[in-house]
Amino acid sequence: MVGLGDNKAYLQGIYMPVTLNTSASDFEDSFVAMLSAKREDSSDVNDTVAAIIRDVRDHGDATLCKLTSRFDRLDLTPDRLRFTPDEIEAEVAKVTPEDRAALTLAAERIRAYHARQMPEDASWTDPEGATLGWRWTAVSAAGLYVPGGSAAYPSSVLMNAIPARVAGVDRLVICVPTPDGVINPLVLLAAQLSGVSEIYRIGGAQAIAALAYGTETIAPVDKITGPGNAYVAAAKRQVFGRVGIDMIAGPSEVLVIADGDQNPDWIALDLLAQAEHDADAQSILITTDEGLGHAVAGAVDRILPTLPRAEIAGASWRDYGTIIIARDLDEAAALSNRIAPEHLELMVADADALAAKCTHAGAIFLGAYTPEAVGDYVSGPNHVLPTARSARFSSGLSVMDFLKRTTMARLTPGALAAIGPAAMRLAASEGLQAHGASVEGRLSVLNERGHE
Amino acid sequence: MVGLGDNKAYLQGIYMPVTLNTSASDFEDSFVAMLSAKREDSSDVNDTVAAIIRDVRDHGDATLCKLTSRFDRLDLTPDRLRFTPDEIEAEVAKVTPEDRAALTLAAERIRAYHARQMPEDASWTDPEGATLGWRWTAVSAAGLYVPGGSAAYPSSVLMNAIPARVAGVDRLVICVPTPDGVINPLVLLAAQLSGVSEIYRIGGAQAIAALAYGTETIAPVDKITGPGNAYVAAAKRQVFGRVGIDMIAGPSEVLVIADGDQNPDWIALDLLAQAEHDADAQSILITTDEGLGHAVAGAVDRILPTLPRAEIAGASWRDYGTIIIARDLDEAAALSNRIAPEHLELMVADADALAAKCTHAGAIFLGAYTPEAVGDYVSGPNHVLPTARSARFSSGLSVMDFLKRTTMARLTPGALAAIGPAAMRLAASEGLQAHGASVEGRLSVLNERGHE
Structure with missing residues (x-):
């Protein structure tokens, strides 16, 4: 798995995906180049x-x-x-x-x-007498x-x-x-x-x-x-x-992390299912087993020409397909977090343990029997997911996208007396006098009533 | 409350807010004009x-x-x-x-x-054997x-x-x-x-x-x-x-809905607290009591000149300040939903009942003792809220803005056998053959094993 010398294109199939080895001295440069490759026309419309x-x-x-x-x-x-x-x-x-x-x-x-x-x-009502909360509406x-x-x-x-x-x-x-x-x-x-x-x-x-x-x-x-x-x-x-x-969705992408015990044909089909969407789609395999990497590259070469959408899938695999040989699954998880993939398949013995380390991903598919294609249609989770590394800060489409939250607050006179003076002081520090007066006006009336 | 004849500027204070009466024949036109008034420079930077x-x-x-x-x-x-x-x-x-x-x-x-x-x-695991869910990460x-x-x-x-x-x-x-x-x-x-x-x-x-x-x-x-x-x-x-x-926040805004039993000075201060933020801020009062409308306009005129930020607050009140006389609280709620205010104060006898009818608002402040200024500082909810009618579709800043959700799915071989064929059929209908093959490849291996 290490010391491969020339780290590029040593798994040279017909379609020649970029192949990287994390042990190579220029891996970091190659990985950054892959991350920043622009996969979309920016035609000005x-x-x-x-x-x-x-x-x-x-x-x-x-x-x-x-x-x-x-x-x-x-x-x-x-x-x-x-x-x-x-x-x-x-x-x-x-x-x-x-x-x-x-x-x-x-x-x-x-x-x-x-x-x-x-x-x-x-x-809920807090000890000061403020009833706080929120409400969701569609x-x-x-x-x-x-x-x-x-x-x-x-x-x-x-x-x-x-x-x-x-x-x-x-x-x-x-x-x-x-x-x-x-x-x-x-x-x-x-x-x-x-x-x-x-x-x-x-x-x-x-x-x-x-x-x-x-x-x-x-x-x-x-x-x-x-x-x-x-x-x-x-x-x-x-x-x-x-x-x-x-x-605004960009081209779709999948990252498969696989250990050596996986079926190379299944992985190849999952990579190709992504590639057939769009010539700008990206399919990446990270594996700890160089032999599996070879086998998957070979399986892609064998299966690709049989697809009706071979031209699209072939362009995607040729231009953006990538196989990375990693030292271990911890390293694979760290790379995955830098990629922040839209779809992440974990075809490893302990998928749950690996998932816990993969913190940035739109959707995770655990184990060998959860191909992404099932998620595209029938498993239940949404297939509208963050692309182009935006899983670092955003989520797939959900019910929340059609709801909005209204925050609610109700103060009793006692609660206003307890926390109002702090608001008055902060308003004064920010130079907003009417803010302070709107609290003070109420508190002075309450005080008068208290002394009646 | 009705039949005021000339519905504009009949509450003519020094600063002359726009005053509308829902019973006037041209109310709808005036209200739409207010809703669509542009409150921001669009200087091209x-x-x-x-x-x-x-x-x-x-x-x-x-x-x-x-x-x-x-x-x-x-x-x-x-x-x-x-x-x-x-x-x-x-x-x-x-x-x-x-x-x-x-x-x-x-x-x-x-x-x-x-x-x-x-x-x-x-x-959770469903009857077909699919373990589904999601996970939040920062x-x-x-x-x-x-x-x-x-x-x-x-x-x-x-x-x-x-x-x-x-x-x-x-x-x-x-x-x-x-x-x-x-x-x-x-x-x-x-x-x-x-x-x-x-x-x-x-x-x-x-x-x-x-x-x-x-x-x-x-x-x-x-x-x-x-x-x-x-x-x-x-x-x-x-x-x-x-x-x-x-x-991207626009100028801030407050809508106060008040019945006739409210203190006009408190309302005036709340309207001015909004107006003092920015000459483009907007303060609106909807009241069912014409007398209260008059009293608030008068209180604003009296208090405004005493404010250090009188120039800013005066410009905001003059240009965007609005008082609307409504027939009843149901009508007030309906208008509020069209405004979709950033801040909504409900100074009425039964604020909870009215809040239930106000479905589009960034934050609601219930009752006479919950001035918005308290919410700006110390009540607890966030003060970063949707402006410019965007409370129709968005929410204030929250913990959710710093989290993202990853959906999770794990299928057993049995679950794949149960729902995979439907995915294959849908993939075929969409012309995505590798999608179908990625499921079929797994199912055929499972079938062979089953027959071994």
């Missing part, structure tokens, strides 16, 4: 998006119809923006019983997991963006809409573009299973603008979530503040 | 800030020293960027015993409140920006730093500019009481850049919180993604 948002604010439905005709080759009138119940039923009827059963199972499991996330209100209306075409994932509808419904969001709106009028029936079924109230056949920055500002047909929402292309992401950034948004 | 961030990334400490000399008229060398323990002790020794006692009481109460916010980890390092000069509020240090320490953040860094070398000793004492580990005498966009990217002297952090001017706000927006940030 901000001006285009700003113009679209302005147009939607000024002209409402008319702009939505105009842009839908231009981008999706679909001519609509305002009364046709929204799917009717009959249209939804007609599409949903096309779903096979097997697909329906799978989607229903996924919805039930996702709902059960997220139901446990509902936080508790709190209220966002009133949420909008979910669903990409059209090949990226129209029904699983994403479940993962975004179900937490909102569990949180108690009243009005749940979907915008999904339907290029040439084509919609994926499973997307509509997922919306139905999740309790979505309104579905509009619009996409792009214009859909985000409509959700944020409203049009004649579409009432505005308070929070917008869901994935999208660069235009959608830029539009979400621009309307942030007017409405809440979820994270 | 983005390019300047981008250049500063680039400069800090390229030249590190040298840029920090250069800009501190330029903006704060303070010449530093890199080894002088950080306050030494001796320097902190010397400043802290200047604090009066009374101020120290008040700040200590505030710190203790804020700590006690936030300690209750720590969320629980969860783990951000490793957080940076707190503290404005210098007149806006250097020690209370803000407590409100930002204590939740971070309660969450378990290891490394807590403060950046505070010291114009002409002057520091508020109470800011350093607040940092000491909150367990801050490092304090740097730098400010502006350059401080945010240093926290996000690090320099030779300052190691980067994972999350940045705290208030600041337009440059600091723009810098936080620009480094977002690289690090986490808290909300």
Whole structure:
């Protein structure tokens, strides 16, 4: 496992992932280079998006119809923006019983997991007589963006809409573009299973603008979530503040930590499942066993050409695929914490012990029988997770994203007498006299009453 | 309460707040105009800030020293960027015993409140054999920006730093500019009481850049919180993604809902306490009693000229102060929910009943003896709260802002056999073959074993 000399590309498969050995003298430089590699185009679409948002604010439905005709080759009138119940039923009827059963199972499991996330209100009275606490309430209306075409994932509808419904969001709106009028029936079924109230056949920055500002047909929402292309992401950034948004997701990534006793084919398939998402996706293996590293590289080479999405997966594995040979699992955990992966698979004998050392990760999959793909669909936890090292400071989508907390305080006259003077002194030190006077005015009336 | 004819400015005090009556025919238009009034300069500082961030990334400490000399008229060398323990002790020794006692009481109460916010980890095993749950971990390092000069509020240090320490953040860094070398000793004492580990005498966009990217002297952090001017706000927006940030706060605001039995002077002082923060702050009273509305307007006119910050408070009250006469408390609650105020005072006989109807608010203060000023300092809840109607979708600062949640899943072979096929079917429907194969590969090995 040590002393490999040339630490790069010594596991040279067809697709040649970067291979690093922690014992090599230049490991630190290579690892930092991998961490800071930019995996996204930063094409500047901000001006285009700003113009679209302005147009939607000024002209409402008319702009939505105009842009839908231009981008999706679909001519609509305002009364046709929204799917009717009959249209939804007609599409949903096309779903096979097997697909329906799978989607229903996924919805039930996702709902059960997220139901446990509902936080508790709190209220207590302290010795001074102050009753303190907080209260959680749901966002009133949420909008979910669903990409059209090949990226129209029904699983994403479940993962975004179900937490909102569990949180108690009243009005749940979907915008999904339907290029040439084509919609994926499973997307509509997922919306139905999740309790979505309104579905509009619009996409792009214009859909985000409509959700944020409203049009004649579409009432505005308070929070917008869901994935999208660069235009959608830029539009979400621009309307942030007017409405809440979820994270702006970058390319997806997986880190597998494996000891020597693992099946190399399973690991290879897990790495490739990540790679097939997107040419910018990243798959990393850290193993304590050099032989396993070789075997996984070989398995990837063998399996990759058989995949329908070999071109995408191959580009991802070639450009960003990485195998790291580590001295031991402690070192692997330390590297994992620097990577802060979106998905972390722990295929080791004692996965719980290793998980305790891996403090920064969006989701952890423990043991050899928990492939990430199960988490993408049916295990229950959310698949919307922090990318690009943001698991250092943020969490995956949850019920909390559709709730907000109001803090509550009620003071008795006695409590105000006990803690008010400290507030008066601090207000004075900050030069805020009316702050102090608002306490003093009350205390002086209480004092007079006390002396009556 | 009804039929006032001319609904504007009929409560004409010296400072003439906008006065609206919900019974007036043009109330809705006037209310919408008030809601959408822009209370902030949108001076474009983005390019300047981008250049500063680039400069800090390229030249590190040298840029920090250069800009501190330029903006704060303070010449530093890199080894002088950080306050030494001796320097902190010397400043802290200047604090009066009374101020120290008040700040200590505030710190203790804020700590006690936030300690209750720590969320629980969860783990359970479902009937299929999947062990699911989540785990909370702290951000490793957080940076707190503290404005210098007149806006250097020690209370803000407590409100930002204590939740971070309660969450378990290891490394807590403060950046505070010291114009002409002057520091508020109470800011350093607040940092000491909150367990801050490092304090740097730098400010502006350059401080945010240093926290996000690090320099030779300052190691980067994972999350940045705290208030600041337009440059600091723009810098936080620009480094977002690289690090986490808290909300970008707008001008502060208070809404008081009062019935006829309240002391008009107390209400006037509460409205003025908000107004004295900032000429862009907003103070609103909704009352069911026209006579009280008159009395409060009069009290404001009487008290305002006596305030040291009369100019600021007067500008805020004149430009944004609003008194609304409502038919009843239900109507008041409905208006409050449209305003979604940062601070909401309920000075009515049954404050709990009214609070239940007010679903969008950052913080609620119940009853006549809970002035907002107490909440700004010593009651315990955080005073960093959502402004500009964002209480519709976001919450005040809390321990949660310094934690992140990792979802956990572990499947047994039996659990994979039970739910894996549904994942395979959904993966197939989404055209992601490696996803399906990663499940199928495991299940086929399990099947072979089962038949051995």
